[in-house]
Amino acid sequence: MEVKKITLYGDTPTCQLGGGVLPECDNPAEYDMPTVYGPWAYLCEEHYQSHTPSGAGAIGTHITWVGDATRTREVGPESFGPHAFGVDVRP
Numbered sequence: 001m002e003v004k005k006i007t008l009y010g011d012t013p014t015c016q017l018g019g020g021v022l023p024e025c026d027n028p029a030e031y032d033m034p035t036v037y038g039p040w041a042y043l044c045e046e047h048y049q050s051h052t053p054s055g056a057g058a059i060g061t062h063i064t065w066v067g068d069a070t071r072t073r074e075v076g077p078e079s080f081g082p083h084a085f086g087v088d089v090r091p
C-alpha cells in the first residue's frame with residue numbers, strides 16, 4: 001500500500017508516540033497515522049512500522065515538512081490529512 005504523500009509548511013515535529021509505558025521518542029515525525037491505541041499521531045518511520053494497525057497506510061499520510069514557519073496552510077487541496085487539518089504546526 002502506497003501511503004499518500006503530502007507537504008506541509010512548518011518545522012518537522014517529533015514523533016508523538018512514547019512516554020507512558022513506551023520510551024520517549026524524539027525521532028522526526030514523517031507520518032500522520034492512526035495508532036494501535038486509537039488516536040491519530042505524528043509518527044516516526046520506526047513507530048509507523050511498529051504501532052499502526054493494519055490498513056493504516058490507506059488512510060494515513062506521509063508528510064514532508066518544509067521549514068517555513070510563517071506559513072501553515074497546506075500546499076494543495078488534496079494535501080491534508082485528517083489529523084493535520086486544523087493543526088497549527090508553528091512552534
Ligand SMILES: [Zn+2]
Pocket residue numbers: 015016017018025026027043044045046047
Ligand atoms: Zn517514534
